[in-house]
Amino acid sequence: MNKSQHQLAPGEPANLSELPTSSKPFHDDRDAAEKEFRKLRKQFITWQRALWAEGRQQLLIVLQAMDAGGKDGTIRKLFMGVNPQGVHVASFKAPSVRELAHDFLWRVHRDVPAAGMIGVFNRSHYEDVLVVRVNRLAPREAWEPRFQQINDFERLLAETGTRILKFYLHISRDEQRKRFQDRLDRPEKNFKFSLDDLEKRKQWDDYRFAYEDALTRCTTDWAPWYAIPSNQKWYRNLAIMRIVVKTLEDMNPTYPTIDYDPKQVKID
Numbered sequence: 115m116n117k118s119q120h121q122l123a124p125g126e127p128a129n130l131s132e133l134p135t136s137s138k139p140f141h142d143d144r145d146a147a148e149k150e151f152r153k154l155r156k157q158f159i160t161w162q163r164a165l166w167a168e169g170r171q172q173l174l175i176v177l178q179a180m181d182a183g184g185k186d187g188t189i190r191k192l193f194m195g196v197n198p199q200g201v202h203v204a205s206f207k208a209p210s211v212r213e214l215a216h217d218f219l220w221r222v223h224r225d226v227p228a229a230g231m232i233g234v235f236n237r238s239h240y241e242d243v244l245v246v247r248v249n250r251l252a253p254r255e256a257w258e259p260r261f262q263q264i265n266d267f268e269r270l271l272a273e274t275g276t277r278i279l280k281f282y283l284h285i286s287r288d289e290q291r292k293r294f295q296d297r298l299d300r301p302e303k304n305f306k307f308s309l310d311d312l313e314k315r316k317q318w319d320d321y322r323f324a325y326e327d328a329l330t331r332c333t334t335d336w337a338p339w340y341a342i343p344s345n346q347k348w349y350r351n352l353a354i355m356r357i358v359v360k361t362l363e364d365m366n367p368t369y370p371t372i373d374y375d376p377k378q379v380k381i382d
């Protein structure tokens with residue numbers, strides 16, 4: 115498959131301060147973008163049906179971002195109208211005592227998509243080289259080998275029929291401030307804010323550094339990272355949808371052949 119827009123290249127350092135957060139260089143017509151998005155979503159719905167019917171390949175979509183980066187909104191917009199039975203969304207929070215008693219991929223492996231499914235990770239195994247590293251939840255000896263372990267794990271998934279797309283929703287620090295303020299201003303959004311978010315905002319540069327390292331070291335041919343300019347939600351949605359539909363086209367799921375002739379079957 116040709117390299118898509120915003121796809122990072124294996125072996126090249128990901129420099130987030132040079133990668134755009136705004137759609138401006140790519141698109142400035144919101145109405146046209148939303149129209150294209152709706153058209154692509156119809157194609158997505160059709161492809162998902164075939165993927166499910168075929169039952170032989172899987173698609174895994176990994177979403178990572180700074181707080182308020184838009185992971186929840188992306189899932190809501192992308193999957194509107196898609197058959198929920200064929201989609202499995204897993205949100206990864208701070209691990210439980212039981213999860214902590216296993217290797218970091220144990221809980222993740224349980225939630226990868228089964229045959230014919232689309233899996234979505236709202237946060238993921240990458241938290242184990244991000245928050246864990248920045249907040250020193252484990253010593254360097256524990257998280258340093260994880261980059262390689264992640265690449266090996268993702269290779270296992272790829273070799274067993276799972277296409278992997280990893281999206282970093284790239285927002286500016288100023289955009290995060292606006293979104294936090296919105297969460298404070300709107301009562302129905304209050305629940306999305308926590309005081310801990312302000313602590314993490316203070317560590318913005320540490321997180322950026324940890325993200326750059328993860329994006330650089332875990333961009334592989336079998337599991338590419340994309341840095342999506344995400345200050346404008348309409349552009350973020352379109353950019354991701356384009357990549358998802360293109361990937362499904364490339365996977366080209368087909369309906370299974372049947373072992374009977376529908377014209378010969380008579381129902382009394």
Ligand code: AMP
Nearest residue numbers: 206207208209237238241242245246251
């Ligand atoms: P939210 O996505 O806002 O519901 O928050 C989930 C929280 O869980 C975030 O603060 C994450 O950093 C945290 N989290 C997710 N995975 C891990 C992990 N492996 N270790 C520690 N914290 C995690």
Ligand code: MG
Nearest residue numbers: 181182306311
């Ligand atoms: Mg949060």
